[in-house]
Amino acid sequence: MIKLQKLGIVVGSLMVLAACGNGDTDTNDEVTENGTEGNGETEQLSGTIEVGVGENYTDFIAEIAPAFEEEYGVEVIVTERDMFETLEALTLDGPAGLAPDVILSPYDRIGGLGQQGQLAEITLPSDRNDEIDEQQVTVGGTTYGSPFVIESLVMYYNRDLLDEVPTTFEELEELTEDDRFSFAGEPGTSTAFLANWVDFYNSYGLISGYGGYVFGNDGEDPSDIGLNTPGAVEGIEYAQYWFQEIWPDGMLDVTSAGNFIDDQFIQESAAAIINGPWGANNYVEAGVNFGVAPIPTLPNGNAYEPFAGGKGWVIPSYSENIDAAQAFIDFVNNEENTMLLYTDYTREIPANQNTRNTIIEDGEDELAIAVIEQYNDAVPMPNIPEMAEVWQGAESMMFDAGSGNQTAQEAADNAVEVIKTNIEQIYN
Structure with a gap:
């Protein structure tokens, strides 16, 4: 029987049942795609697990849970x-016995929570995830999560305005010479191609593509910051070209650039x-005839x-039924259930x-295919x-360079110094 507990209207109120599994179950590391033992027989567990999710996942979990x-x-x-x-709430709810046995977390939170002792180590089934996925949920060689959904930035283009899909930035530069995209009120500027590069989340793909990086050792060494390396500076200089030579002034507004791009x-x-x-x-709601690539x-x-983004399933270390929680994570992430999530619920890419x-x-979902293809070139965000x-130091870096207040090298050096100082003060 599936029991669904929902939040009330009052902010902060929550009806949560403590996990009540007995924890006296046998484990089996050989788990197949369907969540069964290697010999084809289902691993028999017992007790109860609580799965805590946001409202966009409750119906999905309620549908698959009876089979589990x-x-x-x-x-x-x-x-x-x-x-x-x-x-x-995990640091308080966990010791009090109020934390669910299974929850979701953005990938960039999993490593930190694991290092703090908040999450249990889990095992990933073989042949289900790629290297990027696994890096998202692993820190210090320990896996603390199971990849669930992925996301990445992509390019949207207007089919009515373009005869061919741009495949290089040189082609995007050529588009800026088309008078159709001249921005009124600012002669010599163009809105043919726009990207919110004053926001570091959006500009990182440019910096990384030129050889820059956030932290060394696959994002795990904060003493090695690679945002002022020669490659990173070259990427920032290319962004400067767009900010100073092509784009309207509004593209440098940290708070409104994203809305400006959408409006255009x-x-x-x-x-x-x-x-x-x-x-x-x-x-879609605005009626734009767009494609994605x-x-x-x-x-x-x-x-x-x-950055490669998304969410993964995790098990709070306070769970009293970790074996059952592990089995549920394997079950919810199997091909049948992840396809159900994609087709009938959130349309998120598993x-x-x-499933990918x-x-x-199938070839019908252009957006999903573009995200999957771009994700293959994405970089896991340090977790x-x-x-x-x-974030704050890097955001200042892009504004200072893009506005011309500083050279790309100066902006990068200053940002790295701020980041280093903050890390030393807070974490050392």
Whole structure:
């Protein structure tokens, strides 16, 4: 029987049941794609697990949970709460026995929570995820999560304005010479192609594509900051070219650049933009005849390398039924269930490689295919706590360079110094 507990209207109120599994179950590391033992027999567990998710996942979990209950003999209780509220409350709810047994987390939070002892180590089934996926949920050689959904920045383009899909930044530069995209009131500027590069999340793909990086050792060494390396500076200089030679002044406004880009694309004043899959609904509602494709190749011939994003399942270390929680994570991430999530619920792209391949082979979802292809060139965002100190310094870096207040090297050096100082003060 599935029990669904929902939040009340009052902010902060939550009806949560403590996990009540007995924890006296046998483990089996050999788990197949369907969540069964290597010999084809289902691993029998017992007790109860609480699965805590946001409202956009409650119906999905409620639909698949009966099959899990029948197969494993474990009762599933579904509770509804905002993902970030759940994560923020974990340090108090966990010791008090109020934390769910299974929850979701953005990839960039998993490593830090694991290092703090908040998450249990888990095992990933073989042949289900790729190297990028696994890096998202692993820190210090320990895996603390199971990849669930993926996302990446992509390029949206207006089919009515372009005869061919741009595949290189040289082609995007050529578009800026078309008078159709001249920006009124600022002679000599163009909105043919727009990207929110004053925002570091959006500009990182440019910096990484030129050889820059956030932290060394695959994002785990905060003593090695690579945002002022020669490659990173070259990428920032290319952004300067767009800010200073092509784009209107509004592209340097940290608070409104994103809205400006959306408005220009909806008004058909921009032929191509960079945005994430979350932008698609807005363009559909506005009636834009758009297509989606991977971001064009950079002038140096390298791929644009944005941050790889998404969410993974994790097990709070306070769970009293970790074995059952592990089995549920394997179950929810199998091909059948992840395809159900994609087709019938959120349309998010599953991390499950087999499901991704099916989406590509089907060939009908242009947005999903573009995200999957771009994700293959994406860089996992560092998931250690020190990443929190990068955002503000890097944002200032892009503004200072783009506005011409500083050279690209000066802006990068200053940003790295701020990031280093903050990390030393907070984490050392």
